[in-house]
Amino acid sequence: MAKAVGIDLGTTNSVISVMEGGRPEVIVNAEGARTTPSVVAYKGDERLVGQIARRQAALNPGATLFEVKRFIGRRWDEVREEANRSPFKVKEGPGGSVRIEVNGQDLAPEQVSAEVLRKMVADASAKLGTSIKDVVITVPAYFDNSQREATRQAGEIAGLNVLRVINEPTAAALAYGLERKGNETILVFDLGGGTFDVTILELGDGVFEVKSTSGDTHLGGADFDQRVVDWLAGEFQKEHNFDLRKDKQALQRLIEASEKAKIDLSSASETTISLPFITFDPETRTPMHLERTLTRAKFEELTADLLRRVREPVQRALDDAKLTASGIDEVILVGGSTRIPAVKRIVQDIIGKTPNESVNPDEAVALGAAVQAGIIQGDSSLGDIVLVDVTPLTMGVEVKGGMIAPMITRNTTVPAKKTEIYTTAENNQPGVEINVLQGERPMASDNKSLGRFKLEGIPPMPAGRPQIEVTFDIDANGILNVSAREKTSGKEASIRIENTTTLDRGDVDRMVQEAEQNAAADKQRREKVEKRNNLDSLRVQALGQIEENASAPQDAKDKLKAAADEAEEAVRSDDDAQIAGAQKRLEEELRTFMTANQAGQEGGQPQAGAQGQPKADDDVIDADFKPAE
Incomplete structure (x- = not known):
């Protein structure tokens, strides 16, 4: 079975991890680093991802995208402040969504995040020697339904099978508690590049049970x-x-x-x-x-x-878990921003304990995601681990008077399913519009609308007579599905989602196709660059042979130098046919030169080397090139 990996798709940096020998291990990227900057740059037809994109940001600020996670699954009116301070152009998209304009093209945040995921998985596949498709991706615990769905879609656009979307603090707790046997109540304090989460969990006998979660998705x-x-x-x-x-x-x-x-x-x-x-x-x-x-x-x-804003979510999480600070056994710091000394002081002040820094704050989330991937795949080395997570925010529907009627309250264990009966407000009402909301405020307008669902075809009946059964079903990823049917008549009606910020099926399919096309184009560009670089390296090697073997026949040196000059022109031209021809000629002339030089040595001519003495390794100098095919 191909291995599944865990991915921490971070605001600033991302990390990928896999289970190896019963332990989660970070997979280094192609550059040899353990973290990959969540940065994507667009230069003409070329896409740069990670450190190479970050390095050129100052010279290409309008097309170098970073901190895109802050926009994923969000509505335009939620992110105006973040958008206005970006060097690249962020604007309102269809249905109040967010789009990023680059070189005249509008990109969804999911598309940009997919580029980061694709680069990480490609690097990991090369390191592991096997193609990776199955992934667990982490999200901030306080991400709402739209943000979770958008993150899952980013994985889909990258060509991945997203097994699970898991909360970042919960993942960090898995990494921390994997080898601990006792019972503990821990608080995970996760301050990353763009979001802040607080999660309280109980650990014991292989069970990781989330008691409460809180946070601020606009603080990082x-x-x-x-x-x-x-x-x-x-x-x-x-x-x-x-x-x-x-x-x-x-x-x-x-x-x-x-x-x-x-x-x-x-x-x-x-x-x-x-x-x-x-x-x-x-x-x-x-x-x-x-x-x-x-x-x-x-x-x-x-x-x-x-700094003051980090205090309230901590206290809210304690209250929801019905705990005081003294009931917390350990505080785990996650996210690079927890290295700020003032943040550590505040945590210690609130909880009264020195934070546990035994886990790497940059890597803990990805390590825990790999554990979750192992659990899903039935990794026998993990034993019986049970993860019990919760939904971070209350979900409900809008009712008469503009109020929200809660269906599933915050910190409810997921997966969760609940059904409630509603009715009509007017006589002979042919349909109802169900506004699905998420948030903690009593008025519908103060909460986030996840979508408006229309139930049509209700038979004519007096107000209050129809029995409209609405079901909320939250899966293990924390993603919500809503269904509705009219009970009295026994007739079921279809539900249509409108005006959500996430991409529809057609958009996702189109972006998947574009991503595959871009991947093929990127491969061709990479192969072209490699051919050019290989020819240039061979040219340098040929010139080095001429310099080191001054006593070689002049005719052979002249021909090799001419072939090297032709190669230099071919590299500058960037013409595939010219590069191939120059490569073939240079290989042939280099072989001819080596043969002529060897014959000269056997005929008694000394080979120029250090102080005119023969070089011991000249017989392997041509090991790096091969005959043209």
């Missing part, structure tokens, strides 16, 4: 970075009367420098931010530079309101 490390960006831009504007945030390249450099400063201040009391040539004076065109010293105290002052 990127918000801390933004405070530094605004401070730097404000200080520069005071001095030069120029707002760097209006310059895309300058803004990108500010974002990168602010993130680095935040990281530096986790271990140092102050750091210097130096950005030479950040912009040019609009009148004199002379270069302007930015240099500021940021202390940890100033950073905490700039982010004071964000």
